Amino acid sequence: MKTVLPGPQRIVCLTEETTEWLYLLGQEARVVGISGYTVRPRRARDEKPKVSAFLNAKIDKILELRPDCVFGFSDLQADIAAALIRAGVQVTVFNQRSVDEIFSMLFQVAAMVGCADEGLARIAAMRQRLDAIRAEVAALEATGKRRPKVFFEEWDEPHISGIRWVSELLGIAGGDDVFPELAVQSLGKHRIIADGMEIVARAPDIVIGSWCGKKFRAEKVAARPGWQNVPAVKNGQLFEIKSADILQPGPAALTDGVEQMHRIVKAWMVAHG
The missing domain is CATH 3.40.50.1980 (Nitrogenase molybdenum iron protein domain)
Structure with missing residues (x-):
């Protein structure tokens, strides 16, 4: 019997970076909706419904996907987040602006989907390349x-x-x-x-x-x-x-x-x- 990792199982990503990261972690099955601007990874565009731009989103379509978590980015998506929160959806909005804040976001997302160790390993590899x-x-x-x-x-x-x-x-x-x-x-x-x-x-x-x-x-x-x-x-x-x-x-x-x-x-x- 396959073990189900803890954390949200049905995730909508309102921007590309969390989608790419979840795919890299092998957790693409959790992603049920993505941004229309997503190009990384390319196959996500073929596999997942597109439910948002950057400043606006199809709230009804997102709710139809029954997400147990929505990932957003920045104060610019505050209105989208508010609408979803009022509809009873868990929303996590990151606001990373620096390299260290990006790494922090990556770890938090990995931990939320039960992949903290793999996330840390991938983060360490990226930091090692930056040092090189x-x-x-x-x-x-x-x-x-x-x-x-x-x-x-x-x-x-x-x-x-x-x-x-x-x-x-x-x-x-x-x-x-x-x-x-x-x-x-x-x-x-x-x-x-x-x-x-x-x-x-x-x-x-x-x-x-x-x-x-x-x-x-x-x-x-x-x-x-x-x-x-x-x-x-x-x-x-x-x-x-x-x-x-x-x-x-x-x-x-x-x-x-x-x-x-x-x-x-x-x-x-x-x-x-």
Whole structure:
């Protein structure tokens, strides 16, 4: 007879990161509904009903799925959470904004579904890889290579700079965020750079775009008025990282996202540092 692990058995995930994590833990059978924006893992889109966007959800459809727990993310989903709570559903809303907070969320979810040990093992492996990346960067710096200045653009019109976990992962990858003072702001509206010339003034060596699901257009960035002398533009250092890989505060950012940033930064350090 198969042992049923403790914790919620019918989970709706209103954002992608908890879905991806539950699949990685082998607990995909518990997931009964997902966000329509979910792309990781790909098969989740074929297997699970899509019941939410980010700022809104199909409350009736969620209730029809009879969830015993709903996972959400951030104050932006507070209204969805309130509606479900009033309907008698258990709701857990995480608000992770830093790398350490992401790891904390991952452990809490793993513990809730009876997979604390496996969760800890996977978390340890991710932390070990981050330490290895830090060591690679330190070894390059020891040879006299300098860290590049990087502008991470989360949106283009208006310009929005990277959120805290992105800035922290960029630092681990070997780059220095040119807007560190904005990274601590949790809301995108507080990370708006109204005057694009302020970006020019900070002279980023690299620009990484991740336009929240919209395709990054390097040629549009290069053609911005006054940007022709920005080092990143002059040296062709304009790159895209898909938002699903870096703007989801979960496993993707801690693995594929940081790896992509590290490859970009390491190549620059070797060639230009």
